[in-house]
Amino acid sequence: MNAILESSALVEQFKTRAEAVSAQVERVATKGQALDLIIRLLQQEGVEDKPHCYAVSAACPLWDQVDKNNLVAAVPGLKFAVTRELAADAKVGISQMEWALANTGTLVQSADEVDKRLVSTLPLLHIALVSTAALLPDLPAVLSRVDPRKAAYISFITGPSRTADIERVLTIGVHGPERLIIILVDDLEVAA
Amino acid sequence: MNQDFKQSILDALSNPNLTGALGNFSVAYRAGRAKAYEGIDFEALRTQIAEVKSSASSHFDELAEQFTKAAEARGTKVFRTSDPKAVKDYILKLAQERGVKSIVKSKSMATEEIHLNKHLEKAGIEVQETDLGEWIIQLAGQTPSHMVMPAIHMTKEEVTEVFNEKVEEGQKPDIPKLVKFARGKLRPMFLNADMGISGANIAVAETGSIVIVTNEGNARLVSTLPKIHVALVGYEKLIEHFKDIAPILTALPKSATAQLLTSYVSIISGPAPNTDGTPKELHIILMDNRRTEMSHDPRFKEALQCIRCASCLNVCPVFRLVGGHVFGKVYTGGIGTILTAWFDALKASDEIQSLCIQCGSCRDVCPGKIDIPELILELRRRLAVEQGQPMIQKAIFSVVNNRTLFHTMMRAASIGQKPFAKDGFIRHLPMFLSNMTENRSLPAIADEPFRDRIKKIKQPKCTEKAAFFGGCLVDFAYPEMGEAVVRVLNKAGIEVTFPEGQTCCGAPARYSGAYEVAAQNGADNIKALLEENVKYVISACPTCTVALKQDFIANLEAVGRTADLPAARQLAEKVMDFSTLVNQLVEEGRLHFKAGLETSKFTYHDSCHFKRTLHADQTPRKLMKQAGYELVEMDECDMCCGMGGSYTLKLPEISAPILQRKLVNIEKAGAPLLLIDCPGCVMQIRGGLDKRGSKIKVEHTAQRLAESLE
DSSP states (O other): OHHHHHHHHHHHHHHHHHHHTTOEEEEESSHHHHHHHHHHHHHHTTOOSSTTOEEEEOOOGGGGGSOHHHHHHHOTTEESSOOHHHHHTEEEEEEEOSEEETTTTEEEEEOOSHHHHHHHHSSSEEEEEEEGGGEESSHHHHHTTOOTTTOSEEEEEOSSOEEOTTTTOOEEOSSSOSEEEEEEETTSOOOO | OOHHHHHHHHHHHTOHHHHHHHHHHHHHHHHHHHHHTTTSOHHHHHHHHHHHHHHHHTSHHHHHHHHHHHHHHTTOEEEEESOHHHHHHHHHHHHHHTTOOEEEEOOOHHHHHTTHHHHHHHTTOEEEEOSHHHHHHHHHTOOOSSSSOTTTTOOHHHHHHHHHHHTOTTOOSOHHHHHHHHHHHHHHHHHHOSEEEEOOSEEETTTTEEEEEESSSHHHHHHHSSSEEEEEEEGGGEESOGGGHHHHHHHHHHHHHSOSSOSEEEEEOSOOBOTTSSBOEEEEEEEOTTHHHHHTSTTGGGGGGOOOOOHHHHTOTTHHHHOSGGGOSSSOHHHHHHHIIIIIOGGGGTTGGGGOOOOOHHHHHOTTOOOHHHHHHHHHHHHHHHHOOOHHHHHHHHHHTSHHHHHHHHHHHHHHTTTTEETTEEOOOOGGGGGGSSSSOEEOOOSSOHHHHHHHSOOOOOSSEEEEEOHHHHHHTOHHHHHHHHHHHHHTTOEEEOOTTOOOOSHHHHHTTOHHHHHHHHHHHHHHHHSSOOSEEEESOHHHHHIIIIIHHHHHHHTTOGGGHHHHHHHHHHEEEHHHHHHHHHHTTSOOBOTTOOOOEEEEEOOHHHHHTTOOTHHHHHHHHHTTOEEOOOTTTTSOOSOTTTHHHHOHHHHHHHHHHHHHHHHHHOOSEEEESOHHHHHHHHHHHHHTTOOOEEEEHHHHHHHHBO
16 A cells, blocks of 8 residues: 555656656556557647658567557558658657656666667657656666666656757757657556 | 956946846746755755765776776777877867768867867868857857856847858747757758767766766767767766766756756766667767866865856856856856866966955855865965065055054044045045945944944943954944944843954955965954953954954964964854854843834845854844844845955946845835844945935844843
C-alpha cells in the first residue's frame, strides 16, 4: 500500500513539474492504450507519408510487445528506419526513455544509439514513452543507476527546447522540439 | 581612473536598453531563484559543492591523469596542455588533417577565453556559434556581456537589425519569429558541419565523462551530427566522482536561470556511433591556463569552486546598471573580475576591481561558496603592493592614520563648512566638490564631536561598562546617534566609556587595498579599546563592528603581524553591534518598552555589513515591532544603497543611480519612518531623500529605541 501511495505521489510530482516546463503528460494503464493514444496523436498532428510530415521512431522495447502493423496501417507516414535526413524532415519523433525524475519532471535515456537522439532533437514534436514504474525521485537516484562505463551518451530531457536569449523572453522551440508529450505507461516493463 | 574606462561606464549608464533589460531581469531573477531553491537546504548544498570542487582543485594533476586514462580506455582522445596556444594549434591541425571546412559550436567560455574562433577563421575555416545569444553577438561582431546570457544587452530591435544586415532582409522585431528564423538558418549548418566544438560544465575523472548543460538543444546537435566532436574543458571543471555530478547539476540551473533543470543535459563518456554507423571521433582537451597555479595560491584557490552560473552577476547592484562590457571581453561580473586577473593579467583587473561596492550580495548566493568580495579585496591589496597607491589616496591615509591630525582637520572642517551648511545639511558644494552634493545632501560636520559631547552626559556610575567605538560618522556627523546609545545602555545599568585613543576603524584603507595602513589602524584601536576592562565594546556602525570583530584580525594576518593577534581576538570577543546588545538586554529583562507609545508604520533598510556579515538583520525589526511599530517591507530591502564608503566618491556615476532606485523603493513602501542600523546608509539615504524633498524621517534604530525604552 505504501509503495502504491509513494508511486502515486511521484506521478503527481512528475506531472506537476513536467507541465511547469511546458511538457504535456498523459498516463495510460496498458500498452494497448498507449498504442491507441500514439495513433490518435499522430493522426491529429497530420502525419503523412510525405516530406515534412513523417513521424520517425527510434527502437522502443514497447514495439516488440505490441502489433506494430496496427500502427503503420493507421499512420502511413510513420517510419521505423531512422536516418538523419528522415529525422530532419519529420514532424514527430518517438522514443522510449529509461527513467523519469519526479522532482524536476525530467526524462532520462541511455542514448548511445544515435536514432534515439535524432528523433528527440530534430522534429518539432517529441513523443516520449516511459514506464510509470521507472519514475525515480531525483537526480542522485538516477546517477546511482546509470553506468557511464556502459553508456557513452546519457541524455536528460526536461521539457521542450527553450531560450531566453533575446530580452530574457522565454521562447519555446529553438534547436530541439517545440513540444514534448510524455506518455506514462503503467504496465510497461522498466527498460533498464 | 583611466578615462576610457570612465567613458565605458558612462556609455553603459546612458544606454536605456541595457539598464532596462538588466534591471528587470535582476528583479525577476531574485524571485525566480528563491522559488527554484524552495525546499532545498542551500547552505548544505553549496557546502557539498565547495567540498567537491575544493578537493578536486587540490589534486588537479591526479584528476587530469585519471580522467585521461578513463576516457582513453573508451576510445576518446585526450589532449592535456597548460598553454592556450597549444589548444588552438591542436584544434586547427585536427581540422586541417580531417579536411574540415565548417564547424558548429555550442556555448563555451573556455573557447572565448583563448579566442579560438579568430584562430580558426584566420585559417579559412567557417566557425558557427549556435547558441542563439552567441550567434547574435557573433553576427554583430561583439563579445558576450554575460556568462550565461551573452546577448542580454541587446533589444529585439537591435537583434532584428543584425539579422537584417548580416543574414536576411525582412525580419521583424517579434521574438518568437526571430527565434524561429534562427532555428531555420542554423539547422542546415548543424547538418552540414564537419566538426562540432563544445565546452563542458563538469568533467568526471573516475569515468572520463563530460557533462554539458543547455536549454536550446544545440549541444546535443553539436555532439551528435558532425563526425568529430571536440570539447574544450578547463581544469576547474574536473571532479573526482560520478555521483558528485548531482549537487552541481542541482545548483547550476537554479542559480543560473532559476530553472529546476535545464532542458537538456548530456553526459558523454566515450564515442557513440555517428549517423552512418562509424564511431564518433571524440577529442577532449583539458586546458590548464593558470588553473593549477591558482590552485597553489592559498587565497585564490577558492575561486576554482566556481561552477559558472553567473549568479554573482545577477544579484550585483553594479552589474545591473553597467552590464558586462565594462568588465571586459570574456568573463564578467564579480567572479569575472577575479578570473580576468588570473587568465589575462593582474593588471587587466586594475580598473574593473574598482567597480565592486563590497555589498556582499554575491557571497550570499554563490553556489560554490566563494567569498568573491574578499577575493576582490585581495586583488586590490596585491595591486596596491605591485603598483603603489595613488597619490591622493596616500595623502588621505596619512591623515586618517594620524589620529591627532585627522581630528584637528575635522574640527577645522566643521568651521570651514559654515557657509554651506543649513539645518544640518550641506546641499551644495562649490565647483570641484559639487558632484558630492549633486544627488544627495551631505550632513554638516557637527559643531561638537561625540568625543566631546559624551563628557557632558551625566551617566550613572555602574560596575558594568561598555566601551563605545564611535567611528567617523557618529563622532563627527551624527553625535546624536552616540547619545542615543548612551541613553539606552544607561537605562540597563551599563555605563558607557569613550576610549580617547580610538581612531579610524581602517575600513577605508582596507577597502582600497592599503592593508598596512588598515593593520596599523587596527593595532591602535585594539590598544585603546582594551585599555580599560569593559564587558562590551559597542558600535552603532556595522562597518566598524565588522572591522573590530573580524577585519582587525584579517588585516594583521595579511601583513604578518602575528604578535598582535591574541589582543585582536580578545577584542573581537567583546564586540557587539548595538541592536544585538539591546535585544539581549530586553530578553534578560533589563530593558523594557514604554507602554502607550505613539507609534507608526516603519520600513527598514538592510545595511550590507549588518545583514550579510553580522547577520543581525532581523533583530531591529523584532525590537521595533515589540515597541509597537508596524513593519512595512520595501522592495529590495537588502539591496545596497550605493554608499559603499568611499565608493560614492570614486564612482559617483554608479552610486547615484543605485541610490535613486533605493529611494524609489523607500517611497513606494509608504511608511513615514525609515530605520537603518548604519550611519553611512543614513547619510546616503537621508541626503538623497532631502534632495527629493521627501518628508520621510530617517533614523538610526538606536535613536528610535532610545525613545521607546524605559
